[in-house]
Amino acid sequence: EVSITKFPADERKIIAKAHDKYKKARAGIINTRHGQIHTPAFMPVGTKGTVKAMLPESVQTTGADIILGNTYHLMLQPGAKRVFKLGGLHKFMNWSKPLLTDSGGFQVMSLSKLRKITEEGVIFNSHIDGSKFMLSPESSTEIQYLLGSTITMAFDECTPYPSTYEQAKSSMELTSRWAKRSRKAFYSRDGYGQFGIIQGSIYNDLRLKSALDLIELDFEGYAIGGLAVGEGQELMFKVLDYAPDLLPINKPRYLMGVGKPADIIGAVQRGIDMFDCVIPTRSGRNGQAFTKYGVVNIRNSKYKEDNTPLEEDCLCPACKNYTKAYLHYLVKVKEILGAMLMTWHNLMYFQKLMLRIREYIAQGKDFDFIS
Numbered sequence: 001e002v003s004i005t006k007f008p009a010d011e012r013k014i015i016a017k018a019h020d021k022y023k024k025a026r027a028g029i030i031n032t033r034h035g036q037i038h039t040p041a042f043m044p045v046g047t048k049g050t051v052k053a054m055l056p057e058s059v060q061t062t063g064a065d066i067i068l069g070n071t072y073h074l075m076l077q078p079g080a081k082r083v084f085k086l087g088g089l090h091k092f093m094n095w096s097k098p099l100l101t102d103s104g105g106f107q108v109m110s111l112s113k114l115r116k117i118t119e120e121g122v123i124f125n126s127h128i129d130g131s132k133f134m135l136s137p138e139s140s141t142e143i144q145y146l147l148g149s150t151i152t153m154a155f156d157e158c159t160p161y162p163s164t165y166e167q168a169k170s171s172m173e174l175t176s177r178w179a180k181r182s183r184k185a186f187y188s189r190d191g192y193g194q195f196g197i198i199q200g201s202i203y204n205d206l207r208l209k210s211a212l213d214l215i216e217l218d219f220e221g222y223a224i225g226g227l228a229v230g231e232g233q234e235l236m237f238k239v240l241d242y243a244p245d246l247l248p249i250n251k252p253r254y255l256m257g258v259g260k261p262a263d264i265i266g267a268v269q270r271g272i273d274m275f276d277c278v279i280p281t282r283s284g285r286n287g288q289a290f291t292k293y294g295v296v297n298i299r300n301s302k303y304k305e306d307n308t309p310l311e312e313d314c315l316c317p318a319c320k321n322y323t324k325a326y327l328h329y330l331v332k333v334k335e336i337l338g339a340m341l342m343t344w345h346n347l348m349y350f351q352k353l354m355l356r357i358r359e360y361i362a363q364g365k366d367f368d369f370i371s
């Protein structure tokens, strides 16, 4: 069963003693068929069955307990049936720990050129060769089963921002109907779980209705969708000031697509347990390193003769064995090693941040740090 195991009662009392602002923060363990997930957790994005520029064993050294795979990409290439025949995504990509796959709906809307939303599902043309596909609650759930996902996401419609109340209402109602069909199509097994995704945009009554609809389906966990879609941090936090409280306290809460360190800290303070974002990997490949001194744009010429590491106390290979001057050079000349080292550092930075947050919560200490 995918369940969140909270700290023993006396440690919970410590958390409760923490400053009000932190009272909703919680640290725990999600137990799954592929191992434990220590929360709050950050999931590196492994879009096409690989965390770009990283070996899976390198991802493991950063401290990641779980990575995310994208159903849309994997269903197009190499195809879910082929991955199943080859032993599933864990074996295919040599990652034995938990895997969460998204439902594919979000990426269909952002990547495929031609698509049509119907009650049945989304009909779309592959962005690769234009061939026609249909993604529905049933087919998305089956594809994720064939991939062997530890945590399957229900098929939803991500309500765009901004949306009128009426638009958000009808989109949320579609997500509720699709959630019911996704839940029916899910093959329930010990140690595997399916998460529902609540919508409702910035409207609290719609968020409540969405939560009530999905709680009825008794998912193993719940995601908050429709955020990190351009609304900005202030509005996102305004929704997070109440939305996590609408969800079962004993089940994991996953904020999709978030985010920068400050976003993560603010969301943990509001009761979120899980995160995924391309920022550490994508920005690493683009030459941006997250450090305790702030973001370092390594392409800046001021680093071309800087013989110091990105962070003197970081244990990643980039910091242990190389200098900013070398990273500057590699990224400038577009050497693959540059992308590898910058990605490795950023993933290590994000996992260190999550580890520190978990420690501070367990000790009932305030954690406003973002370094």
Ligand SMILES: Nc1cc(N)c2c(=O)[nH][nH]c(=O)c2c1
Pocket: 102, 103, 104, 105, 106, 107, 156, 157, 158, 159, 197, 224, 225, 226, 227, 228, 229, 256, 257, 258
């Ligand atoms: N920011 C977001 C990122 C995401 N991957 C998703 C998603 O996959 N589904 N639904 C969502 O609402 C959503 C929001």
Ligand SMILES: [Zn+2]
Pocket: 310, 311, 314, 315, 316, 317, 318, 319, 320, 344, 345, 348
């Ligand atoms: Zn480092």
